[in-house]
Amino acid sequence: MKLLKLIFTVCCYILIVNCTPKKQQSLTVLQFNIWQEGTVIKDGYNAIINEIIHSNADLIALSEVRNYNNTNLNERLIASLKEKGYTFYSEKSEDSGILSKYPIIDQTQIFPLKNDHGSITKAIINVNGTEIAFYSGHLDYLNCALYLPRGYHGSTWKKLDAPITNLVEIEKINLQSQRDDAIKSFIEDAKNEINNGRIVIYGGDNNEPSHLDWTEATKNLYDHNGVVMPWNISLDLEKNGFIDAYRNIFPNPVTHPGFTYPANNTAINIEKLAWSPDADDRDRIDFIYYYPDSRIKLNTSKVFGPKGDISKNKRVLENTHDVFLEPLNIWPTDHKAVISEFTLNIK
Structure with missing residues (x-):
């Protein structure tokens, strides 16, 4: 009889635990290259503030923090946002x-x-009792090998005699950057955070494309010149279990290329936007990654910014099915941002 009572009690407990509704909330993550703190575009800083509010983001990874004129950008941002409530x-x-x-x-x-x-900067953030290890990356812009197949040098951006399409040569130059070193540091640190029971999310301007975008299907698009490239960073992240949020929602790089650079910012002359003026160098170099966890579920991912790019020294509109959150008015940067919305199970 005692055994039956014990079994009954345990079964009731399991039933109660499994049937108790979990508390859920939305968690919106924004990756945002702010182009020298908005100083390149007239009224760019105020545009950054306005677009942060417009995004409704909870966690924001910023690239190109400079702290100009002995100021602290973090203090300025907090104060400016507080003024707006x-x-x-x-x-x-x-x-x-x-x-x-x-x-x-x-x-x-x-x-x-x-x-x-x-x-790469990391913050441990308390989201209503759930700890998230949130990482912001702005990776090495030199030896930027995405320009090589397009006929440009990856550090001087001078035009080459011919495009470099040999995979071994591209990878050799690519690995001369410190992007792979930075991502290795992230992966090692993130594994510790995962073992400590924290959710891990990364947002960054990686200055390197994804192997999920340079595929057989795209090898003759966007001046890839036949190259199917196993880009190091995205492969390392994938091999270690991290998920590319935009590609998880939109796996087809032909219908949804998700270009983030160079963005068509109409507030500035095209010469400031085109680094390889004779080439089509549209690419996706800004990312949100996350490690799978039962406490989070990815719902949506969007490109945040103008529906236009720079290609061959011209302002062009994409003929794609990408999903956009368009800016309010002034866009402060030469990148487009990435915004992903998750459902978070909280304690």
């Missing part, structure tokens, strides 16, 4: 930065900036 948290950083609607428990640079070769 929004509370955010941020701590001082360099090159890559983090802005959050939720308190930051701790922040560190896991790949510190050195000689302008990129950086």
Whole structure:
């Protein structure tokens, strides 16, 4: 009889636990290259503030944090948003930065900036009792090998005698950057955070495309010149279990290329936007990645920015099925951002 009562009690407990509804909330993540803190575009800083509000993002990964004129960008952003009635948290950083609607428990640079070769910043953020390890990356812009098949040098952006399409040569030059070193640091650190029971999300301007975009289906598009490239960063992330949010929602790079650079910013002359003026260098180099976890579910992912690009020194509109969140008025940057919305199961 005692055994039957024990079994009955255990069964009731399991039933109650499984039937108790989980608390859920939306969590919107924004990856946002702010182009030298908005200083390149007239009224660019105010545009950054307005677009942050427009995005309704909870966690924001910033690229090109400069702290110009001995100011702290984090303090300026917090104050400007507070003036408009929004509370955010941020701590001082360099090159890559983090802005959050939720308190930051701790922040560190896991790949510190050195000689302008990129950086990754991490913050542990408390989202209503659930801890998230949120990473912001702005990776090395030199030896930018995506330009080689398009006939341009990846550090000087001078036109080459001919496009470089040999995969071994492209990878050799690509690995001369410090992008792979930064991502290795991220993966190693993220594994520790996963083992510690934290959710892991990364947002970054990686300055490198994805192998999911340079495929057989796209080898004759966008001046890939027949190249099917196993880009190092995206492969390393995929091999270690991280999921590319935009490609998870839109797996077809032909119908949904998701270009983030170079964006058609009509507020500035095209010469400031075209680094390889004779080429079509449209590409997706801004990303949100996350590690699968039962507590989060990806719902949507969008390109955030103008519906236009620069190709062969012209302003063009994509003929694609990409999903956009279009800006309010002034767009402050030469990149498009990426915005992904998750459902988060909280305690």
